[in-house]
Amino acid sequence: MARSSDSPVTYLLRDPKSKKSTPITCAIRFDNQRINIGIGFKVLPNHWNISKQRVKNVVDATDKDNINGYLERLENAVQEIFSELRSNLIPLTKEIVKQRIDAYLNPVAEAEKPKTLVDFVHWYIDTCPTRLVRGSKARTGRFISPDTIRRYKTTLNGLEAFAKIYPRPLLLDNIDAAFYKAFTAWLTAKDYATNNVSKYIENVKGFMSAAVDEGFTTNMAYRKFANLREDAENIYLTEVELGRIYDLDLSKNSRLEKVRDLFIFAAWTGLRFSDFSTLQPEHIKADENGNQYVDLRQRKTGGRVQIPIVHEAVTQLLEKYNKCLPAGISNQRTNDYLKEICQLAEINERILKHVTKGGKAVVKTSDGWGKTSPGVEKWTLVTTHTARRSFATNMFKRGMPTLLIMKLTGHKKESEFLKYIKIDTAETLDLMRQYLGPRSLTKMV
Structure with a gap:
């Protein structure tokens, strides 16, 4: 096949006067630049056609077809690379051209696709x-x-x-x-x-x-595939119980004191563990009137929340630590310490926690899970997430509108938020009485 006169590729012999086989070199010229590429083939100089830049069709050149086929494919590939770069307005530099030709000469084997x-x-x-x-x-x-x-x-x-x-x-x-x-x-x-x-x-x-x-x-x-879920019977802590925890004197136990303070801060701001355990002074801001608030992007969702700092406990904790709360420890260790703290605060109300395990409805006991149980003391069920759940529930009980609480917690769906509201039958009835009971009577004239 005749070579194109405007081809950027020229094949040369490293030593045209050699009596032995000498390497074939590929010289690629473009925009007054040149790069040389070794192609791994050798040929006797007397078997080389200088004008055609191919191996001669002689009997002694036994691998002429393989070499000439390779030279033809490489030349076509280089021309296609130049055409693609120019059509995409990519400048032809030595680095870019060499990178593309190397990728052609040394293709990376495609990793085997996972089948299982x-x-x-x-x-x-x-x-x-x-x-x-x-x-x-x-x-x-x-x-x-x-x-x-x-x-x-x-x-x-x-x-x-x-x-x-x-x-x-x-x-x-x-x-x-x-x-x-x-x-x-x-x-x-x-x-x-x-x-x-x-x-x-x-x-x-x-x-x-x-x-x-x-x-x-x-x-x-x-x-x-169906996702069979049941409503989790998670607990929350009342404002009275949170007060008992906050009032504990843990000054001689810094391990528990730091965990308690972080938990109380979360219980009055609604932050998740991943947020309150990594809170920085930069997250505490103030408006033009000096009112402080938390401003951060939640690590779990990426959503931004702004939470006014108004509860006395939160204000006192920021002052205590000069706006730099203690760094959190692991979630598991925090949960262990919280149970110890809540036991000290005598959060020991008996709770019946029902759940379906192994396809059977069971109740948690102090010794594990069984069909009958007097329940477990409430402190054993407290975790870091209890703080966020307590915040949502206590704000709901105070009468704060659901959508406003969701702005504070960062929930996007009301259906997801409502799972955080954990009030028992007695509390539900009390709230109903407040709404259904008589308001101030107006004398009829």
């Missing part, structure tokens, strides 16, 4: 630190958080254990109704609570959705 759900989850978790949150509009544009990755790993551990006993391989194309029933039954048999089982299924659905988006499968059966 377990392999895909491993791959997905590995890419999570640079992967944006999917789904809710309120959370898009943020990278997946370490807390979410930890939950993914928990689900992965469950899938790996389940795969060992499931008779079919967990191929992405096999994640169907049969898998859903078997996996749900397996989780239930492990005595997991209904809501815990639901979290596993929710994550599996998310993984399968991502696998479809990545083009690894076209299996859409996961869309019919």
